[in-house]
Amino acid sequence: MTTISRILTGTAALLLIILFAVPLWHIRLQAPQYPEGLGLQIRVGTVTGANPNDLDNINELNHYIGMKRIDPSAIPVLAAMPWAVGLLAAAGLLVALVGRRRLLEVWFVGFCVVALAGLGELWWWEYDYGHHIDVAHAIIKVPGMTYQPPFIGSKQLLNFTATSWPALGGWIAALALALALCAIVGARQGRRFGFRAGHA
Numbered sequence: 006m007t008t009i010s011r012i013l014t015g016t017a018a019l020l021l022i023i024l025f026a027v028p029l030w031h032i033r034l035q036a037p038q039y040p041e042g043l044g045l046q047i048r049v050g051t052v053t054g055a056n057p058n059d060l061d062n063i064n065e066l067n068h069y070i071g072m073k074r075i076d077p078s079a080i081p082v083l084a085a086m087p088w089a090v091g092l093l094a095a096a097g098l099l100v101a102l103v104g105r106r107r108l109l110e111v112w113f114v115g116f117c118v119v120a121l122a123g124l125g126e127l128w129w130w131e132y133d134y135g136h137h138i139d140v141a142h143a144i145i146k147v148p149g150m151t152y153q154p155p156f157i158g159s160k161q162l163l164n165f166t167a168t169s170w171p172a173l174g175g176w177i178a179a180l181a182l183a184l185a186l187c188a189i190v191g192a193r194q195g196r197r198f199g200f201r202a203g204h205a
Contacts, residue, residue: 006104006192013188014109018097020181024049024090028172030127031055032154034063036165046172047127050087051077070163071139072152082126089119097185106192113185120182128156131169 006014028046033055035042043063044055052075054060064074077083093116100108135153154160154167161167171179 006106006109006188007194010106010109010188010191011101011104013184013191014097014112015101017181017184017188018094018101020177020184021090021094021097023177024174025087027174027177028053029123029174029178030169031172032167032169034066034154034162034165034167038164045075048174049090050083052080052083053077067134069144070150070152072134073137073139075134080130082123082130086123089123093119106189109185109189109192113189116182116185120178131156 028048030047032045032047033042034044039062042055043059043066045060045063046053046055052060054063060075067074093112096112096115100112131153136151138150138152150163152162154162155169157169157171159166159168
């Protein structure tokens with residue numbers, strides 16, 4: 006690996022540490038009775054309301070239409086997320102220190118697998134909550150209606166407009182992945198032209 010590739014790899018790994026402090030994804034609900042909107046923030050290890058009472062308000066709304074409560078402790082993947090992100094960050098710093106291109110490529114593949122698994126789990130979580138409705142105990146019954154929020158973008162759910170987008174942490178993770186890819190390209194170009202670590 007060239008010096009630049011090692012710096013890019015180390016920077017990507019350090020960016021992953023920031024994910025522990027900022028939300029990864031944001032889901033927002035807007036309706037006439039909630040002019041300021043309600044929001045959910047998906048973070049490393051938990052789900053919180055965008056504002057102090059948002060999660061409770063959303064769970065109350067879910068009760069009316071027969072949806073399950075959103076309980077972060079009941080979502081197994083949230084318990085694994087801190088470990089996955091932490092190991093990725095530590096492994097990236099180790100790769101930058103060792104400076105081996107093959108290790109960088111393995112780390113990048115692992116990064117992609119974790120990212121795709123996280124996005125897939127987000128989609129499945131939305132699907133599960135939106136489709137498994139306890140119709141028998143729902144106060145508001147709309148035959149055939151499902152309440153899965155959009156994965157990305159906006160969607161109308163009864164009188165609510167639901168929007169779902171990456172939050173700051175999601176964009177930081179994407180930047181880290183892009184830097185890792187640039188590090189691989191730089192390492193391969195460096196090998197092609199005979200550069201080694203310690204040389205620009």
